[in-house]
Amino acid sequence: MSPISLPQPLTAFTSGVVVQLAFLSLVPAEAARLRELGIREGCPVHILRNHDSLVCGVESSRVVLRREVAQNVFGVLQPA
């Protein structure tokens, strides 16, 4: 049986991995904007860059999140 992985902020993941989003710990208006951009619970997010800001791939689009925002978006590593 594989261990249950706990959701972690997106900033905790390295570039190149795919993360399945678990929840958004943001105020409703900000969470709504992210969901409209495609960053929503259950969707796979490809971490492209994780430096000052976080650049991620959602479907074919690329979304940049300020670090403080990415720290409040939680997900679990999707198996390769």
Add this chain to the structure above:
Amino acid sequence: MADTSPEALRRVALIGNPNVGKTTLFNLLTGMRQKVGNYPGVTVERKVGRLDGEPPIEIIDLPGSYSLSPKSADERVAYDVLMGHLPNERIPDLVVCVVDASNLERNLYLVSQVMDTGLPTIVALNMTDAAEEAGLHIDATKLQEELGLPVIPMVAARNGGVGKLKYRMRQDQLPPTAERKWEIMPVVDEGLPFLVDQLEEYVQPHGRRIEVLQCLTNDAMLTYWKERAPAFHAAVLEERNRLSKLKAPYQQSEIMGRYNWISPVIARVVSRSKADGALTVSDRIDAVLTHRLAGPVLFGFLLLVIFQAVFTWATPAMDLIESGVGSLGQLVRGIAPPSMVTDLLVDGVIAGVGNVAVFLPQILLLFFFLGLMEDTGYMARSAFIMDRVMSRVGLSGGSVVPLLSSFACAIPGIMAARTLANPRDRLITIMVAPLMSCSARLPVYTLFIAAFLPTGTVLGFFTFQGIAMFSMYLLGTVMAFVAAFILRRFVFNKGDSSFFAMELPPYRLPRMRQILWRMVDRSKAFVVRAGKIIFGMSIILWVLATFPMTDPPEAMVTEQTSLDETKAQRVEGLVDGGVEREEAIALIDVEFADDVQAIDARIVAWQVERSFIGRLGHAIEPVMRPLGFDWKISAGIISAFAAREVIISALATIYSVGDVDEDSPLLREQLKADTYEDGSPVYTPLVAVSLLVFFVLALQCMSTLAIARRETNSWKWPAVMWLYMTGLAYLFSLIIYQGGQALGWG
């Protein structure tokens, strides 16, 4: 004959996420038959065009929106048009929802909201080529069945599918109204019917449910109804309260409900031939252009190149316009008899129009480069690159585009701030945008730097004057950042400012036709807007400098009469010597030209000093003297309140130089030669620096105040803006002049 009045035309609204090719499609459909204006009460651009043919169709290009749950002024307009909330805006007969096929899931979110408005809708499935490239195969027929709407696959950038769309838009039979396909969580759903009923008097049946959903989650949307339908407003608050007590996640219920329907639809209509996550060409370009170290350096270099190009490439065209305006003035003077009307026409109207037209080459170039940045996708990157710096002053990267636009003119800059979702960020950006050195300051910088600052070089390459010019731009930018920091820290210090999330569109090859089109479009809007102010102000200035008309003193009249007599005697002498009379007059006119000009100039200067503008200058002089400014500069500053560049023509009028521009050696010489009664120069390098700094910081632009009033919907913020910028200008000029004098530089 068919009725083609706007009321009778079929009205089609184009809506879509940003960067889905909506404007490309709008241009393809309407060609040059476009009109750009503003929606009533807001400055969000309203683009309407006409698709000719039978029947003719009116097409309205709505601002790019991720959803119909508005977060910014732009998105609010898109929603209000569809809902019929805007006065004098007819609800569209048909909506074309432009969708990016390579981001179908996210784009269908907006489609599902449009479907809920109950308006007949067509889905334009654009960028199918990009989707294919990404390995996404979309079954358009299946998608059509799933949505219950016509779906037209397109590649608008290559004109693909546009014919089919036109055909579908023209069909007599409008597409059927789509049915709502998604379900909201039951606990929220059960409260909706009562709220929907409350809107019976105010909203057409098709839009009531979506209006209720928006009001349930969006405070700004609910506020709209506070005065209009107090019972509905109160009922929504009560419903929110009920849902909160039940711990129902109602704020995300709409989004989750829609995606719960969309995700299975996607699974049924999209098949993938490539694995997700492969790096694209744009990702590879971004690795360099948005690199955390190389990115800012490249961005700075790009700005340097743009400004260099704007200032150097525009010069020949500006010279050409200046000489054209001058020639036109001379032509009118040659044709029309000397009169006050001719003076008004030449010195007021033609010079006024010239004042606007001369900046057009720079404006065109700046809009060209901004368009290039926008079209290639780099503009979004500039916001990303600068976000780190902007976050330090309490703003986000989203403010970069408005601030960059303000280098051309604060008006488009302030208008660009409407894309910012955070009202506080938007207000701060509006408040500091006028500190960025706009093109109207350029003539003032050029005149005073060329006249009073040394011409030597530093390191054999940079000129003092070039560095001084750069310093003016730098000072404005630094002050904008400082002002933003202070406003954020001490005025708008409530709430969190850490949110910044934006989409990076893929890089695309620039489409020159689109860029040139947009450049002309925006420049036209700028000229019309700015032109009205400067045109009117030039006429007012002429009146202020001409009236009240006073007779020159006896001594000057005697001197002028005596000069005329001397000229007449010399002419008679030459005629007696055998020279033809006409030739003699011409010879003597040339010989005495300088003397005649000098006495005429003294008479005009004497009259101007006693005119309204002269009196104003004298009245304000005691306040401006501590900054090093005499009555003439003070009068120039007053006249430049409406528009900065007016100071050039104001000084020319006061110094009686005639038709001049900022490069005119004559005006420069007049300024250099001007002295006080004790013989000390009016203008020293210290006075020039003090004046330059005043112009960097002061808010002297009525159009900016008017736009700020419209954008903030209040006179409070324009008043604060004028006071803080003028106060800052006075304070800095005072420190520079008094400090410089204390150090013995004056």
